[in-house]
Amino acid sequence: MTEIYKQKQLRTEVWNTVNERYPGSMISKDDYVPLSFLKKPLSESKLTFISTSGVQPVGTLPFDTVHPIGDYTYRKVPSSLKPDELEIHQLKYPTVGANQDINVIFPIERLQELAQEGVIGGLTENFFSFIGYNMDPEQLEQKLAEDIADAAVRDHADIALLSPA
Amino acid sequence: MSLPYLKEAIENDDKEKLIRYVRLHFGDGNEEAGKKEIDKSWIEALKLLLDSSETDREFIFETLENKDAETLAHLYFSLHFYFVKRSGEWIHDGNL
Numbered sequence: 001m002t003e004i005y006k007q008k009q010l011r012t013e014v015w016n017t018v019n020e021r022y023p024g025s026m027i028s029k030d031d032y033v034p035l036s037f038l039k040k041p042l043s044e045s046k047l048t049f050i051s052t053s054g055v056q057p058v059g060t061l062p063f064d065t066v067h068p069i070g071d072y073t074y075r076k077v078p079s080s081l082k083p084d085e086l087e088i089h090q091l092k093y094p095t096v097g098a099n100q101d102i103n104v105i106f107p108i109e110r111l112q113e114l115a116q117e118g119v120i121g122g123l124t125e126n127f128f129s130f131i132g133y134n135m136d137p138e139q140l141e142q143k144l145a146e147d148i149a150d151a152a153v154r155d156h157a158d159i160a161l162l163s164p165a
Numbered sequence: 166m167s168l169p170y171l172k173e174a175i176e177n178d179d180k181e182k183l184i185r186y187v188r189l190h191f192g193d194g195n196e197e198a199g200k201k202e203i204d205k206s207w208i209e210a211l212k213l214l215l216d217s218s219e220t221d222r223e224f225i226f227e228t229l230e231n232k233d234a235e236t237l238a239h240l241y242f243s244l245h246f247y248f249v250k251r252s253g254e255w256i257h258d259g260n261l
């Protein structure tokens with residue numbers, strides 16, 4: 001079973017392109033986080049959503065999209081919010097489509113529907129959002145990722161849907 | 166570029182790498198575009214001062230006098246994007 005954690009990096013050509021645009025930004029790691037398995041059926045599991053989309057509730061402090069090293073904060077996004085209560089602060093991906101329908105990048109209504117239909121057991125009180133432009137891998141891993149993981153645990157998440165923008 | 170990469174460039178006084186980073190950052194990964202973006206923000210700032218309209222020099226003086234260099238550097242990056250946005254020629258993919 002442990003062998004599946006030792007898979008080689010997939011789609012290396014994509015990362016080569018990223019490294020061409022932002023030299024040195026591709027971080028390789030030799031250690032892998034072990035996969036976690038579901039402890040109860042999906043229909044009984046509380047789901048949280050974690051996204052790098054820069055989506056945030058209207059009126060919260062905008063993500064710092066100009067800092068050259070990145071923003072290592074996250075925003076709680078109440079899972080009950082409607083699309084018009086959300087906005088995007090993010091420079092590094094096209095937001096034209098998402099500004100028309102935020103679900104294409106932050107599928108909050110689809111997840112609300114899945115919970116109402118009983119496909120999933122429910123949603124955590126909050127979802128979590130940050131911006132994906134982070135040039136300091138240590139802060140990303142040891143501060144931001146840990147902060148979000150702690151917050152997800154406090155919200156009693158059984159499963160987490162992770163979505164890079 | 167990752168922070169370790171930039172710190173190494175600074176340590177080695179590798180100005181070419183640093184200049185390239187600045188241009189890539191402002192050009193969303195396109196060095197040539199980044200160069201134009203830097204010029205664009207300066208031109209936009211210049212245009213606003215041609216008529217010698219009154220500005221808040223006290224604010225400028227106090228800010229430069231009282232704020233730390235790190236905050237001013239952050240402000241400098243913010244001003245770049247502010248003037249680029251104001252120019253109406255927004256090449257970036259998303260929102261500030």
